[in-house]
Amino acid sequence: MFRKALLSTVVGVLTAAMPLGNVMADYPDKPLRFYVGFPPGGSTDTVARIIGPALEKRMGQTVVLDNRAGGGGYVGLEAVSRADPDGHTFGFGVSGALTVAPTLRDDLSIDPHTDLVPVSGAVINPLVLAVHKDKGINTLQEYIDAAREQGGMTYGTAGPGTAMHLAGELLAKMTETDLTHIGYRGNGPAMSDVLGGHVDSVILDVTTLKPHVEEGTLVALGVTSPQRTELAPDYPTFQESGVDGYDVSSWFGVLTTAGTPPDVVAKLNEHIVAVLKDPEVSRRLLEAGLEPAPSTPEEFKTMIMSQFTTYAELIKSADLGGN
Amino acid sequence: MDTITNMSYGLSVALQPDNLVWSIFGVLVGNLIGVLPGIGVLTAISILLPLTYAMSPVAAMMMLAGIYYGAQYGGGITSILLNLPGTPTNVPTCLDGNPLARQGKAGSALFMLILSSFSGAIVGITILMLFAPLLAKVAYSFGPAEYFAMITLGLVAGSTLAKGSPVKSLAMVVLGLILGVVGVDVNTGVNRFTFGVTELGDGLSLIAMAMGLFGVADFLSNINLPQRRLPNTDRKGLWAMMRSTRPEPGDVRKAIGPISRGSMVGSALGVLPGTGSLIATFMAYAIEKKISRTPERFGRGAIEGVAAPEAANNSAAQTGFVPTLVLGIPGDPVMALMLGALILHGIQPGPALMVDNADIFWGLIASFFIGNVILVLVNLPLVGMWVKLLSIPYKYLFPFALLCVAIGVYSVNYSLVAVTMVIAFGVMGFVLRKMKFEAAPLLLGFVLGPMFEENFRRALLMSRGDLGVFFVKPISAGFLTVTILLLIWLIVSGMRYRKARFSSAAHRKTEVQ
Numbered sequence: 077m078f079r080k081a082l083l084s085t086v087v088g089v090l091t092a093a094m095p096l097g098n099v100m101a102d103y104p105d106k107p108l109r110f111y112v113g114f115p116p117g118g119s120t121d122t123v124a125r126i127i128g129p130a131l132e133k134r135m136g137q138t139v140v141l142d143n144r145a146g147g148g149g150y151v152g153l154e155a156v157s158r159a160d161p162d163g164h165t166f167g168f169g170v171s172g173a174l175t176v177a178p179t180l181r182d183d184l185s186i187d188p189h190t191d192l193v194p195v196s197g198a199v200i201n202p203l204v205l206a207v208h209k210d211k212g213i214n215t216l217q218e219y220i221d222a223a224r225e226q227g228g229m230t231y232g233t234a235g236p237g238t239a240m241h242l243a244g245e246l247l248a249k250m251t252e253t254d255l256t257h258i259g260y261r262g263n264g265p266a267m268s269d270v271l272g273g274h275v276d277s278v279i280l281d282v283t284t285l286k287p288h289v290e291e292g293t294l295v296a297l298g299v300t301s302p303q304r305t306e307l308a309p310d311y312p313t314f315q316e317s318g319v320d321g322y323d324v325s326s327w328f329g330v331l332t333t334a335g336t337p338p339d340v341v342a343k344l345n346e347h348i349v350a351v352l353k354d355p356e357v358s359r360r361l362l363e364a365g366l367e368p369a370p371s372t373p374e375e376f377k378t379m380i381m382s383q384f385t386t387y388a389e390l391i392k393s394a395d396l397g398g399n
Numbered sequence: 400m401d402t403i404t405n406m407s408y409g410l411s412v413a414l415q416p417d418n419l420v421w422s423i424f425g426v427l428v429g430n431l432i433g434v435l436p437g438i439g440v441l442t443a444i445s446i447l448l449p450l451t452y453a454m455s456p457v458a459a460m461m462m463l464a465g466i467y468y469g470a471q472y473g474g475g476i477t478s479i480l481l482n483l484p485g486t487p488t489n490v491p492t493c494l495d496g497n498p499l500a501r502q503g504k505a506g507s508a509l510f511m512l513i514l515s516s517f518s519g520a521i522v523g524i525t526i527l528m529l530f531a532p533l534l535a536k537v538a539y540s541f542g543p544a545e546y547f548a549m550i551t552l553g554l555v556a557g558s559t560l561a562k563g564s565p566v567k568s569l570a571m572v573v574l575g576l577i578l579g580v581v582g583v584d585v586n587t588g589v590n591r592f593t594f595g596v597t598e599l600g601d602g603l604s605l606i607a608m609a610m611g612l613f614g615v616a617d618f619l620s621n622i623n624l625p626q627r628r629l630p631n632t633d634r635k636g637l638w639a640m641m642r643s644t645r646p647e648p649g650d651v652r653k654a655i656g657p658i659s660r661g662s663m664v665g666s667a668l669g670v671l672p673g674t675g676s677l678i679a680t681f682m683a684y685a686i687e688k689k690i691s692r693t694p695e696r697f698g699r700g701a702i703e704g705v706a707a708p709e710a711a712n713n714s715a716a717q718t719g720f721v722p723t724l725v726l727g728i729p730g731d732p733v734m735a736l737m738l739g740a741l742i743l744h745g746i747q748p749g750p751a752l753m754v755d756n757a758d759i760f761w762g763l764i765a766s767f768f769i770g771n772v773i774l775v776l777v778n779l780p781l782v783g784m785w786v787k788l789l790s791i792p793y794k795y796l797f798p799f800a801l802l803c804v805a806i807g808v809y810s811v812n813y814s815l816v817a818v819t820m821v822i823a824f825g826v827m828g829f830v831l832r833k834m835k836f837e838a839a840p841l842l843l844g845f846v847l848g849p850m851f852e853e854n855f856r857r858a859l860l861m862s863r864g865d866l867g868v869f870f871v872k873p874i875s876a877g878f879l880t881v882t883i884l885l886l887i888w889l890i891v892s893g894m895r896y897r898k899a900r901f902s903s904a905a906h907r908k909t910e911v912q
């Protein structure tokens with residue numbers, strides 16, 4: 077506590093000594109608010125609690141973490157969009173909310189592409205397709221064959237409209253198999269059903285699945301992203317297993333209020349990137365099962381928009397449920 | 400014996416000064432949180448989570464777990480004194496606990512609360528200790544079909560809870576099911592009845608509903624009577640209450656059966672994530688009422704009606720740790736938060752946790768024992784103080800309780816939507832009460848409704864629309880058979896009751912003539 081107080085005093089004096097005038101020089105000049113659109117304990121929250129204190133140290137201002145759970149992350153994003161556009165308020169956007177929800181849902185209170193400004197990518201949370209070992213399926217190809225023979229497979233995810241759901245639909249479409257989506261409320265119940273053999277397979281994040289794969293109860297068939305993951309380098313990608321061009325990634329990034337001056341966005345980006353590259357921060361992120369993935373605001377925006385377009389086409393052609 | 404070695408190792412971990420202090424701190428905070436109406440365990444744990452960074456993972460888990468089961472103790476206290484269920488699993492405690500308090504027996508009800516909570520918890524911990532890996536298998540042998548069947552039984556049993564008309568009670572279950580529909584449909588992602596309010600996407604708030612239907616509705620009924628204070632708050636009455644801080648003669652003997660049945664039901668169902676503990680609590684109450692020779696006392700201050708559900712929810716709070724600790728699959732949001740704390744410390748929860756981090760597993764179980772003893776030691780002397788709380792004039796006590804409710808509900812998501820819901824449910828509860836409808840079955844329907852639908856549809860998706868799936872699987876078929884028998888029994892006894900009433904009415908008529 078004392079150290080923190082001392083630090084902020086020192087930084088405060090230093091900032092006060094800087095020439096006043098443009099916004100940039102003063103930024104950040106008050107406590108920062110970091111919205112997390114999910115409840116504490118989830119992976120977004122974990123990341124925020126790892127990078128929050130590091131940002132605080134670096135930016136010399138208190139970073140207040142604020143969990144505003146609900147609406148698939150939209151309660152939090154809405155709060156960010158309504159803040160003053162001065163870069164002191166920012167929040168996490170997850171891939172599903174930014175690239176899938178705008179097509180699938182007509183109840184969004186904000187347009188995430190115009191009411192928010194991308195600042196930087198934060199982490200990748202790779203997705204894995206897994207089955208129970210008793211199924212006797214060991215590769216993606218065997219899974220596809222089995223699905224064709226049995227007239228279909230069921231796969232569980234943490235809910236409809238998530239990147240996991242989309243990953244399953246894309247697999248079904250590209251391999252022309254009949255895969256039935258079973259939505260659960262979060263990872264927990266989906267895991268419990270695959271361990272009990274009630275659902276044929278699951279698509280969940282690597283962190284959730286890995287301990288059960290290591291223990292031998294589940295078999296990991298592949299990762300949905302185009303590259304293998306540092307977190308489980310022995311899992312093949314879907315692409316390697318013969319599904320050419322398959323790419324669904326799950327990530328979180330930081331966004332701030334629309335109308336924030338570009339130089340402030342750049343400054344915030346600089347801090348976030350530096351924090352994500354910090355060896356201690358990245359070690360803790362990897363331990364928690366998340367790969368750091370910093371980027372520039374432009375790269376982040378391009379990634380959001382290109383995935384949004386791809387998925388929008390997929391959703392239309394696969395005639396996915398939703399509004 | 401392995402268990403003994405493991406347990407003594409666990410005790411050695413739990414008794415390390417650092418761990419012991421945090422564990423005691425956790426149960427005390429939990430107890431307090433339970434007493435403060437409206438502030439949920441989840442809120443408390445999320446506020447205290449940052450504190451755990453500086454602790455060892457073992458101490459962190461002990462503290463967080465302490466908050467969790469400590470709240471179960473505390474939640475019963477306000478149920479009895481103020482008809483405000485501290486957590487939804489304390490709802491059945493209100494049914495008889497509050498009437499007891501109104502009869503000036505708050506002290507003996509509180510004593511029973513502590514006794515049954517402690518006994519339930521000890522049974523739960525013992526079962527957890529001996530059978531954890533086995534119970535984990537039970538937990539995941541429940542798939543959608545099994546959940547659906549169990550919930551069906553829960554709903555039918557729930558309609559026998561009310562003291563009044565079973566038809567009205569069934570109507571309330573159905574109303575609860577309807578209210579449970581609000582929110583995002585988990586199978587398709589479609590928003591239902593949210594009217595563009597983002598916060599409603601996650602459904603109506605359970606805590607707001609419990610607070611509104613019980614506490615606020617009670618308040619609204621009472622302000623009708625301006626002179627009213629809670630009974631026995633004059634000097635003489637207070638004295639009578641103080642004397643009753645010991646159990647009534649025969650209470651303990653009467654409670655042995657309910658406590659042991661409640662603990663068994665709680666331990667068994669507590670293992671099932673999400674639904675288990677709530678169904679267990681309602682079931683324990685329903686069972687006692689069913690087998691009692693004097694079911695008409697229930698809802699009017701039967702001590703068994705406090706003992707059974709409290710034993711059930713406390714044993715369920717302990718066995719609820721099974722999926723979390725054995726498989727690393729969080730049973731509810733609070734458990735998810737605890738696992739989140741482990742992840743922050745670089746420990747990956749999963750099936751290997753029990754072996755790789757034996758200090759966490761066994762240390763935690765040992766700390767449960769210690770924590771529960773502390774809870775009794777703290778709460779027993781406090782009974783007198785809690786009872787005295789009732790001597791505060793109603794006009795000060797209740798507005799203060801309402802303020803706590805508002806702050807608590809607001810703090811869950813910093814949103815006024817939830818506070819609005821409390822008010823709306825309060826008004827609704829008041830109207831229902833005037834029309835002699837009871838709130839407990841409604842709450843049960845509301846909680847179980849979404850899971851009822853979700854699991855039904857999920858089971859059918861998996862069976863490709865074949866309804867036979869519910870009767871082919873043994874567990875599900877078993878639950879459904881019991882449900883059907885219960886329904887037949889309800890209809891037969893209902894008809895007999897009507898016939899008896901009809902003939903006695905006819906009899907009286909002839910006498911008059």
